[in-house]
Amino acid sequence: MGGSVRTQTLIALLCLGLCRGPWDQVQAGYLPKPSIRADPSPNVTSGTRVTIWCQASLQADVYYLYKERVSEPTSIEISQDSSNKASFSLGFMSPHNAGRYQCQYHSRNGWSQRSDLLPLVVTGVYSPPSLSAIPGPVVASGGNVSLSCSSQYPWQTFRLLKEGGADAPRPLELKFPREKRQALFPVGPVSISHGGTYRCYVSPASYPYAWSLPSDPLHLQVTGLYRKPSLSAQPGPSVSWGESVTLQCRSEIWLDTFYLSKEGSPAPPQHIRLQDTTAPYQANFNMSPVTSDREGTYRCHASSSTSPYLLSHPSDPLELLVSDSHSKDYTVENLIRMGMAGLILVVLGILLFRDHSSQRRIQDEARR
Numbered sequence: 001m002g003g004s005v006r007t008q009t010l011i012a013l014l015c016l017g018l019c020r021g022p023w024d025q026v027q028a029g030y031l032p033k034p035s036i037r038a039d040p041s042p043n044v045t046s047g048t049r050v051t052i053w054c055q056a057s058l059q060a061d062v063y064y065l066y067k068e069r070v071s072e073p074t075s076i077e078i079s080q081d082s083s084n085k086a087s088f089s090l091g092f093m094s095p096h097n098a099g100r101y102q103c104q105y106h107s108r109n110g111w112s113q114r115s116d117l118l119p120l121v122v123t124g125v126y127s128p129p130s131l132s133a134i135p136g137p138v139v140a141s142g143g144n145v146s147l148s149c150s151s152q153y154p155w156q157t158f159r160l161l162k163e164g165g166a167d168a169p170r171p172l173e174l175k176f177p178r179e180k181r182q183a184l185f186p187v188g189p190v191s192i193s194h195g196g197t198y199r200c201y202v203s204p205a206s207y208p209y210a211w212s213l214p215s216d217p218l219h220l221q222v223t224g225l226y227r228k229p230s231l232s233a234q235p236g237p238s239v240s241w242g243e244s245v246t247l248q249c250r251s252e253i254w255l256d257t258f259y260l261s262k263e264g265s266p267a268p269p270q271h272i273r274l275q276d277t278t279a280p281y282q283a284n285f286n287m288s289p290v291t292s293d294r295e296g297t298y299r300c301h302a303s304s305s306t307s308p309y310l311l312s313h314p315s316d317p318l319e320l321l322v323s324d325s326h327s328k329d330y331t332v333e334n335l336i337r338m339g340m341a342g343l344i345l346v347v348l349g350i351l352l353f354r355d356h357s358s359q360r361r362i363q364d365e366a367r368r
Contacts, residue, residue, distance in 0.1 A: 032057050033113035036103045038120055046124040048093045054103035054115065055085040062106040063088075066114070067099050090120075098122040098209035119209060123201065126212035127153070131160075131200045133218060134184075138261065138269065138301070138311070141224035144188030149200035149215065154179030156205040163197045163217070175205070187220070195222040195309030219309065221301075226255065226312035229302045238321045244288035249300035249315065251281040257305050258283035263297040263317070273305055295322040 034056045044050055054063050063086035086105075090097045101118045104111065129151040139145040149158045156179055160172040174183040187194055199214040229251040239245045249258045256277050261269040272283040281302070287294055298318045301311040 030110040031105075031107065031112035034063075034103055034105050034115050036101065036115040036118045038118060042118060043121045043123065044093050046093055046095075046122050050090045050093050050097075050120070052088045052090060052101060052103070052118070052120075053085060054088070054105065056105045056107075056112065057084070058107060058109075059084055060086075060105035060107040060112075064104045064106075066102045066104070067097075068101070068117075069099070093120075093122045095122055095125055095207055095210035098207075100209075121209050121211055123211045124213050125207075125210045126202065127151075128213035129155075129158075129200055129202050129215050131198060131215040131218045133220060137219060138221045138223060138259075139188075139190050141191060141222050142189050144186065145190060145220070147185040147187060147198060147200070147218065147220075148182060149185065149202070150182040151202050151212075152181070153202075154181050155202040156180070157203045157208060158183035158185075159201045159203070159211070160185045161199055161201070161214075163199065190222055192222055192225065192310055195220055195307075197309075221259075221303075221309050221311050223301060223311040224313055225307075225310045226251075226253065226302065228313035229255075229258070229300055229315050231260075231298065231300045231315040231318045233318060233320060237318060238323065239290045240323050241291065242289045244286070245290055245294075245320070247285040247287070247298060247300070247318065247320075249283050249285070249302065251302040251312070253281070255281055255302040255304055255312065257303045257308060259301045259303070259311065260285045261299055261301075263299070265296070269301075290322055292322050292324065295320055 034054050036055075037053050038044075039051045039053060040048070052065060054065065056063075060083070065088045088103075098120055101120055102114045102116070104114045106112070129149050132148050132150075133139075134146045134148055136145075147160060149160060156176055158174045158180075172185050174185065176183075185200075196219075198218045198220060199216075201211040201214060203209075203211045229249050232248050232250075233239075234246045234248060236245075247260060249260060251258075254277070256274045257271060258274075259269040259271045260283075270285055272285065274281065274283060283300075296319070298320060299314045299316075301314055303309075303311045
């Protein structure tokens with residue numbers, strides 16, 4: 001049948017488990033191992049559709065997908081020409097199909113090695129933990145910090161992930177023989193590569209690839225990259241209660257993002273990004289009206305919006321003093337008012353007593 005195109009049938013066999021078949025009788029490693037990946041990601045939310053792709057370096061006619069610790073196979077037939085890749089649709093992601101996968105292919109030249117293991121994780125199965133930094137999320141280069149992942153329920157496995165970037169480290173994992181509610185991940189000595197956004201997850205030991213919802217993000221910022229800015233108060237660092245004050249953070253070099261923090265405060269730093277990037281490079285933090293809880297020691301940092309996790313050295317401390325003259329005035333006024341009210345009550349009492357005595361005299365005279 002000259003000129004005709006010979007059609008081959010591609011059979012993709014999904015072998016759920018490290019099951020064994022006739023291909024195991026062939027010496028593994030005869031052909032190079034394929035690559036394996038998950039689309040859209042190997043870490044997806046519960047209910048997301050997932051496809052696993054197995055790609056060879058040459059044309060193949062049969063592909064196999066293995067899932068760890070499951071024995072019964074499932075077959076999928078695809079009618080098409082020989083191909084260098086095949087897709088396996090897992091449907092909607094759930095704890096049932098989470099786990100570790102490998103793939104393998106066969107061609108006219110024999111069998112390939114198995115691919116690297118692909119961990120497929122489903123998130124959103126359990127309620128999220130919380131993530132905090134001890135002593136705080138702003139740490140000097142070379143210093144140390146601990147990231148605390150905690151939950152209201154006991155767990156056996158805690159995981160810490162850093163988001164984004166090619167330099168993001170692999171997930172840090174802590175396992176405990178007994179169920180715990182908190183895990184501490186020490187970080188340090190801190191370098192600029194540690195700056196970034198972190199989240200943590202929890203999971204039970206029986207389902208290591210079924211994770212909780214992620215914690216709220218924690219932004220770890222590293223200081224010491226640029227020279228320190230200056231911090232001043234306008235009109236001055238001593239302010240009366242109820243008045244206004246502006247704390248000015250100013251950099252000598254071009255930096256467009258400024259952070260203001262108060263020592264000992266659990267609140268995250270205030271931040272301002274400049275819209276006008278011409279000199280002076282200064283951010284104004286307005287406080288109005290000033291109350292006693294504003295009193296304290298402040299510092300500021302500066303950074304570039306292109307590297308928001310890398311900050312300058314901290315400014316020199318500025319101590320803001322709030323006088324309570326207004327509250328003293330109010331106290332005096334209240335005392336005066338109370339004194340006047342007491343005096344009025346005394347006068348009224350005297351008048352009532354005199355009126356009562358006068359009526360008794362009139363009644364006595366009438367009897368006589």
